[in-house]
Amino acid sequence: MGKEKRNMEERYNPADVEPKWQAFWKDRGLFKVTEDPSKEKYYLLEMFPYPSGKIHIGHVRNYTIGDVVVRYKRMQGYNVLHPMGWDAFGMPAENAAIDNNTHPAAWTYDNIRAMRAQLKKMGFSYDWDREIATCRPEYYKWEQWLFLKMLENGMAYRKESFVNWCEKCQTVLANEQVEQDKCWRCSRPVHQKKLWQWFFKITDFAEDLLVYCDKLPGWPDKVTVMQKNWIGKSVGSELTFQVADMDAEIEVFTTRPDTVFGATFMCLAPEHPLVETLCQGTDQAKAVADFVEKVGTQERSLEGLENYEKEGVFTGRYCINPATGEKIPIYTANFVLMGYGTGAIMSVPCGDQRDFDFARKYGLEIRVVVQPENEALDPDTMETAYTGPGVMVNSGRFDGMDSQKAVDAITDWLAEQGRGKKAVSYRLRDWGISRQRYWGAPIPVIHCPDCGVVPVPETDLPITLPEDANLLEKGGSPLPGLDYFKTAVCPKCQREDARRDTDTMDTFVESSWYYLRYCSPRYDQGMFDQQAVKYWAPVDQYIGGVEHAVLHLLYSRYFMRVLHHFKMIDFKEPFTRLLTQGMVCKETMTCPEHGYLYPEQAQKTKDDTLACTLCGKNVAVGRVIKMSKSKKNVVDPGDLLEKYGADVTRLFCLFAAPPERDLEWSEDGVEGSNRFINRVWRLALECMEKIDREQVLPFTGPAGDLENQAAKELYIKTHQTIQKVTADIDESFHFNTAIAAVMELVNAVYTIDLDGSDHETKAVVLCALENMVLLLSPIVPHFCEELFEKTGCRGSVLEQPWPVFRKDSLETDQVLVVVQVNGRLRAKFSVAAGTEDTAIKTAALADDRVARHIQDKPVKKTILVKKKQILVNIVV
């Protein structure tokens, strides 16, 4: 009986300890925060999850990283805001509802409940009082409110735009519902359909968003570079081409106005508004109409683009090249995009590969206007376009000029004639926010047969999404079929047959401002309480997956500009520092019969291959890729949690790799983390048995006061560890090396034999132990609380100040000297700190091994470097 009890104590038992401290934290309200002007604030946020049902390893990793920093900052005395909530709108809820014959709302709320419980089990230090779910009317009411404000200020507008449409299902498909150009439900080809949709004018802020990419020092370069590319600014000119024999002009955007003399034809995007007018009355009308129709149904998918032939047809009309005055044919071509520039290009086959290919295909003139210095290009024999800079030819008065100078010169010249101007073009397009879907925030407008689009009066907000609508088998939105939702009275003319907009907003709208809502989550007078936001925002540290590098992060930056424009906030950048954690990856496994398999569905056989547990066939091991449900290469953190507890799970996730690195999942190391936890556990309990706390206080003085050499070294090691762990957590988030440093300290304490040791040693061991617990507490908080209590302390480690290292106790008396001969390591020895350089050199030369390598060669030079160790390099 006695022995059994002792055995229990010898191991850390998460099943008892973890719930105990979770309850303790909760009862004491340790994670609740309010604005406190006397304390410095720190707002740490992890990207909120979509409530898919279960947390996955990626969440565990993400939230553990954040929680460590939060607990560390709290111990440093910051007033820390650390909220959690749910990105609760979105399509998976609709799909799941159809598949399981339930309702998106019910499914979502169930999932939230399950995931909240899991997060609580992990011991994350959230202020749960601030929890929000974006599918709640109290939340999206304010999003609708902002939409109205943007509409009023011309920042939201409506235009016709294309969506993926399935004719069979009569529904709009999101991009991810289109699989290899086919509808995911019925496998019929998908085509583009034009619908009226709402847009946010993010392009108004393109330049500002771009400029500020360089003012985000706390962001990884990789992310700002991706955003810059996404915004895609290019500087060039807009030139005007008069259509021959017609009262019309065509604007083109070009980055190469220097080549305008070589523009021998023009191409318009098939959707260009002039295409239809141009061909009218020419014998090309039919050909053009057929072509436009064909391109419209052509799928512009990724694979499609690879072998996408450049095609076009003549519109039957010509325009005048403003530089040469010549008539050039106007084509419409499938490679010209309506969404970029003006949707029309001047084609210069000698200077652009696409135009070159097109000209060769249709027998159009190629005229060389820029050629490399000292080389004449022959249009009849050249095989590729020349796109580099060079000397101008065939360009009238500009002949002989450097082409880069001609860029401005020609633009100015054309500008004088009113035929051109400098222009900037962005790749970024306005943000289309209409979704023809059900599970989202309704767009608060009413369509009246007389008044047109009428905003819903602010007093009528929120426009509540009916949570009881029955979903359609085919996957479309039920809203257009719900009369009680759809019919509305026109707020302007009171006509009773007006129609409510049945589209909902893109879910990226919710995630663009949720972090402000957390500052005052129950505020009912507006989106947020400006005072609270003034105190907490912006987010000091944001943590999430790199997959959101562009959309979510760019939309959020845009939203802050909108709010700033409305003077609702006084900053423009939402996230001061950003950490993009790496993905958690795992190999996929496929069975010839059952397709992708979950890891537990593949079992090792005798001959070391894997067999499917369903059919016994050989399992093929695929590439290591990001964990995803569809590939089934997922690991349920619930199992780990069950077996090892939250702290070991947290420790393992952090120790496996630095946060920004991708992590190939393998549980081989979990045992090691478990072992470490128990090693510390035993060490602490054993020390407590051997050290009488009534008699001994932890040593806190300078290392120089210690007489016992071993104790002194341990004491120095302790302070070195504090320094290292603090730097690793604070500066680089490299928790793996922080943990390794503590492991070294633990190993060092293990070498000390406490039986019969002196008082000094005990005091130093106690100091090491106490610091160990404090340093580990952000990482393995339950474990450390328990040890803190077991070592005779009261209260919570959370309320302890973070340890501070003593500058006077970081260096040992003995310094290692490494000796190289011609750059190769030959000997090592220690000297007392402060030994003269000459004495070190003499000692180095006297070393046997060194002497053997020098032999009788003359010593040319001796280099001595004093860093963390002393290095002597003898050159012979």
Next chain:
RNA sequence: GCCGAAGUGGUGGAAUUGGUAGACACGCUAGACUUAGGAUCUAGUGCCGCAAGGCGUGGAGGUUCAAGUCCUCUCUUCGGUACCA
């Protein structure tokens, strides 16, 4: 194609400003304690070699007393983007 990141033992990963390559772990080997060990402890573990020694950070050059780290070229992998005029 373009942009970005990364390549270090059997494995995950360490190495301020160039200064002991492989910290800390996993795994493995041997031993100890045990009725037992998948607990724990001790020792060993980059590769070749009996040793002296040699070779080693994707590859090839270079700079330097000294290169994982800096320069040039190159290969591979991953991520982003894709007719952007």
